[in-house]
Amino acid sequence: MGVAGSGAGVAGPDGGVVGGGADAVGSAGADAGSAEAAGGYGGSGGSEGSERSERSAEAGPWLRANMVSTLDGAAQHDGRSQPISCAADMRIFGTLRGLADVVIVGAETVRQEGYRPARARDDFAARRAAAGQGPAPAIAVVSASLDLDFSLPLFTSPLLPTLLLTGAAAAPDRIAAAEKAGARVVIAGDGTGVDPVRAVRALADLGLYRLLTEGGPRLLGQLVAADVLDELCLTVSPMLTAGDAQRIAGGPSLAVPKRFELASLLEEAGFLFSRYRRT
Template sequence: MRRLFPVTDQTAAAETTEGAPGGGDREWSLAELAAAYAYPEPEPEPEPEPDHGPGGGGPGVWLRANMVSTLDGAAQHDGRSQPISSAADMRIFGTLRALADVVVVGAETVRQEGYRPARARAEFAAARQAAGQGPVPAIAVVSAGLGLDFSLPLFTSPLVPTLVLTGAAAPADRVAAAERAGARVVVAGDGPGVDPARAVAALATLGHRRLLTEGGPRLLGQFVAAGVLDELCLTVSPLLTAGDAQRIAGGPSVAVPRRFELASLLEEEGFLFSRYRRV
């Protein structure tokens, strides 16, 4: 793997020094990947104003998305992302999960990708403990109708309880089924659906500050439209698939395009691993 951006004197030197930290065409360690994708430090809490009680805000929350796309813009092939991924992409996928407090995913993606509970990684155990995190990130499934199979291990045997984000008008029998399976139901909308901004706020209330969403495209589009996405980690796969697969984000278009800036760019075997942050 090579760092293409940002370019520094150290980066340039590393390109010619085998095994030098942060550069060179070699496999990066998980520790290096974790450092490269570290969440930003939270903004300091505002000082309370005199005679106005405690200040607002609280600890900062950062919502990051991780998606993969082919050269011609497909986010999936045959309904799944795995065929357009790579070994390096999966290493970054695992690293991003290990850094997160919670992984937010849409119900359709859970069904299509066969989601299972997050697994504990010995390589990240000490870092998670030092950061005050549990052994694994919680999985938070966003669903309006709760048309999910609650007998799956994702709900019945995770290391930490799976969260189900839904609206106040969700079917009562499905809410009860989720709770019987051991999931924690979190209301984040007044109707049957979930309000993206309320979902982020609800997760923050539960102590989840480092958020990661893995889509699918409809959910990512909702986060984009709501203006709550802070960072996009996009893998560009050197493949062409044609067809009519979805882009990484779907749904209604925004009135004004959201501007992001390039934060970093890595490359391995033709795959580009980019990070863009909201301006």
């Protein structure tokens, strides 16, 4: 059974829209229109959806997070998110990447999940070309130490050079190793760490306005604390894991909880696919 959602839906693998529209009621596998309707998923939704999906220097960057969580709050099982995901969740994962200029990810997530370069998808080729985007989003890895395996495909064979967001105090030998591997190092902090506000600004300075982060929890916590997150796409998995797995966002708690508003909600096979945006 589906759930009515506000705002546009998500494009499915056949180019149709999954669920979407202010009056849409359907499962996450339903086709509710053309791929162009997925533009509303590009930002704040509603009447602003088209504007938000076509980011520009005037509009400024829009940072979206895409995460999955079990019923008891686990963002991972055995260190990976795949065991708590599903096919519809992966379709949304691919769609959000298809709309993004850049995917921001933490170094530990790169290590744990075996990150690979984003691939070009035929379903989004025309849309990306019309929006002035490259064939696939760049991957931007946030790392203070730059302790990464630069022989991985993420660095050796991306469609676009992988970006490394780091601080000004990063070890010069690691910067040199990254650049030798073909990565582009972007300084976004005065010390060893990365300042989320400066990171968002630095990516926008490179012409990357449609920002997507896939975590991990530590990085998402930092983005939330810095108040740079505009939207959260959260899949709630109908699973219980117990244990001590991380939540979707980690780090120190906020003095005052940040309130987001529900923009859309879809369901398939017990999985809930929600989209929240800043109020």
